[in-house]
Amino acid sequence: MDIGRVGLWSIGLRSEDPAARPRIAEAAAELEELGYGAVWLGSNPGVDDAVPLLEATSRLVVATGILNIWQYEAEAVAERQAAVAKxxxxxxxxxxxxxxxxxxxxxxxxxxxxxxxxxxxxxxxGAPASQRMLAALGPKMLAASRDRSAGAHPYLVTSEHTRQAREILGQGPLLAPEVKVVLDEDPARARAAARAHLAFYLQLPNYTGNLLRLGFDDADMADGGSDRLVDAVFAWGDAEAIRRRMNEHLDAGADHVALHVITGDRTGLPLPQWRALAELNAP
Structure with missing residues (x-):
């Protein structure tokens, strides 16, 4: 499956409100025209959340990023996946x-x-392994991604994690890390926006444990995250700064980078920022 080199990760591209779906469909069609290879639907989406975006586009790949295995029965997921793939x-x-x-x-x-x-x-x-990926952080789940799926979609990681993940995956499996982006050149504002977003994730042991494995310590987790942590996990600055961070992941072994634009509205559609980042789709 060709997901291109650059995609977008978003909570706002899915909604249970029927009135929001035309706006989401229009956004998906524009993202396809802007050259993005894939969109990743956040906040525990189901298979059917991908359908409106697929119907509004002709080439764009739509991924769940991620479907929560505790929330959806495997057999029902396989049935809906087959219907969507048809x-x-x-x-x-x-x-x-x-x-x-x-x-x-x-x-x-x-x-x-x-x-x-x-x-x-x-x-x-009967669900094909070649059409699924795993949200993997630690070595065991990365190995499962390699052996049981098309690859790995790590979340809240650094380029060093991408390097380590590629070593475990080997050549072949897809590696598509999510990368958080703040389009702001002012260091104080950018880091403040990053910390406001990061605070939620620093309450989750899976993420903090992974960050500790990467060499951060408890002091880095305090007070919303140290500058060292924020600067490693977030790409902030202008589009060229985002390009440099994206290339760090690609050089470390990523096949695809899912850019997650951070604004004050966690569920909105940051179209101006997505348009500004579209230049990253150029070779």
Whole structure:
């Protein structure tokens, strides 16, 4: 499946409000014309959340980034994935993740084992491994991404994580990290916006544990995140600064970078920023 070199990660490109769907469809059509290869739907989307975007476009790949395995039964996901693939062949990518204990609650048990069981059920239902990716941070889940899917879609990572992930995946599997972007050249404003966004994720042990493995420490997690942490996880500045960070990930082994534009509106459609970043689609 060709997802191109640059994509966008967004919560705003999915909505349960029917009145919002025309606006989302128009945005998807524009993103395709701007040259983005894929869009990744955030905030625990289901397979059907991809359909309005697929219907509004002809080439754009739509991925779930990520579908929460505790929220959707594997057999139902396989059935809906097959139906979507029939109408939009080669354009839907099933991103799967085990989410986080504080968000899932009492059902959350042994996420790696739960993911392996979920993949077994998808296989038994006939869902193709070549059309799914895993939200993977640690070595075991990255290995599962390599062996049981088309590749990995890590979230909240640095270019060093991308390098380590490529070593585990080897050549062949897709590696498509999410990269957070603040289009602001003022260091104080950019870091303030980054910290406001990062605060939620620093409450989730899966992310903080991964950051600790990457060499950060508890002091980096305090007070919304140190400058060192913010500058490593976020790309901020003008479009050229974002290009440099994107290239760091590509040089480290990424095949595709899913740019996640951060503004004060977590669920909005930051079309001006997406337009400004469209130049990154040029070779």
């Amino acid at each position: 109408h939009h062949p080669g354009r839907f990518l099933l991103g799967l993740g085990a989410s986080h204990g504080p968000l899932v609650g009492d059902r959350y048990r042994r996420p790696y084992s739960a993911m392996v069981d979920y993949l077994d059920r998808l296989d038994a239902a």
